[in-house]
Amino acid sequence: MNRDLFNINVTPDNFERHIRILKNYYNVITFNDLKRNDIKEPSVIITFDDGYYDNYKYAFPILKKYQVPATIFITSGGVDTGKEFWWDRLETVLFENKNLRESIELDILNQRHIFDVSDDKKRLHSFYTLHHMLFSLHPNERDMMLDRWYESYGLKVNPNNRTMTSSELIELYQSQLVTLGAHTIHHPALKQISREEQIQEIQSSKLFLENLLHTDIDIFAYPFGHKESFDQVTEQIVRDLGFTYSVSTKRAQLHSNTNPFSIPRYGIEDWSEDEFIRQIKLVWFEN
Numbered sequence: 001m002n003r004d005l006f007n008i009n010v011t012p013d014n015f016e017r018h019i020r021i022l023k024n025y026y027n028v029i030t031f032n033d034l035k036r037n038d039i040k041e042p043s044v045i046i047t048f049d050d051g052y053y054d055n056y057k058y059a060f061p062i063l064k065k066y067q068v069p070a071t072i073f074i075t076s077g078g079v080d081t082g083k084e085f086w087w088d089r090l091e092t093v094l095f096e097n098k099n100l101r102e103s104i105e106l107d108i109l110n111q112r113h114i115f116d117v118s119d120d121k122k123r124l125h126s127f128y129t130l131h132h133m134l135f136s137l138h139p140n141e142r143d144m145m146l147d148r149w150y151e152s153y154g155l156k157v158n159p160n161n162r163t164m165t166s167s168e169l170i171e172l173y174q175s176q177l178v179t180l181g182a183h184t185i186h187h188p189a190l191k192q193i194s195r196e197e198q199i200q201e202i203q204s205s206k207l208f209l210e211n212l213l214h215t216d217i218d219i220f221a222y223p224f225g226h227k228e229s230f231d232q233v234t235e236q237i238v239r240d241l242g243f244t245y246s247v248s249t250k251r252a253q254l255h256s257n258t259n260p261f262s263i264p265r266y267g268i269e270d271w272s273e274d275e276f277i278r279q280i281k282l283v284w285f286e287n
Helices: 012-025 053-066 086-095 120-135 139-153 166-174 195-213 232-240 273-284
Strands: 047-050 070-074 103-108 111-116 178-182 219-221 245-247
Touching: 012 053, 012 273, 053 070, 053 166, 070 219, 086 120, 086 139, 103 120, 111 120, 120 139, 166 178, 166 195, 178 195, 195 232
Parallel strands: 047 070, 070 178, 178 219, 219 245
Antiparallel strands: 103 111
């Protein structure tokens, strides 16, 4: 696994422990199961976002071992292209860059910003600040900025950051354990781009998977998934494009009256077995 700057990576060993607990004590269901009215408690749905190769390399064998279903939301722009996500590129600029000096400059809206990256602590602080600033940019502007940095520092694509290939996605789908959902082409914060661009991002990612897998794709995950990244306009677009469910990253339980186009989820960390059990119990009794 790469550096875990957002505390979202889980080691294969801990992931297997988590899956074993869910398998033994919970009903692990799919989004298709939600269409029925006889869901038994306690039930959970396992999801992954973005479509990183490590989902295929590490998680998929464990899911097969325990015969546990999961859903992976695919950002289609990286499939077979080797294109990295912008936050991974930013991480490369700041942490894998032998030519990085003691500061880095950024021009936004004709304003110059200088960030101190002279030691690990300052570099980490600069990463989070830059991440917040780049998040607010239009994807095209952000990509051009990162392209300039890569060129000026002589950086190359990190193969460890790649997403899955078409053949790997087909294998997941054919296993009948993994459901694939759409997650846009380029992973933009949808709320920050035009309605027409939102439609293009969402619809094209849906069509990509449908053409690849020859099946209907009716579940969607909002990139980032928090309130700054999508709104009611986005929700309506998802409805109009024929999706049945869409998921956010809001922390809450799923109930019968939950908005099907803003389904909440809980993030998982690299917890030990005991801590995972404790966290699951907290979630279950949270409401």
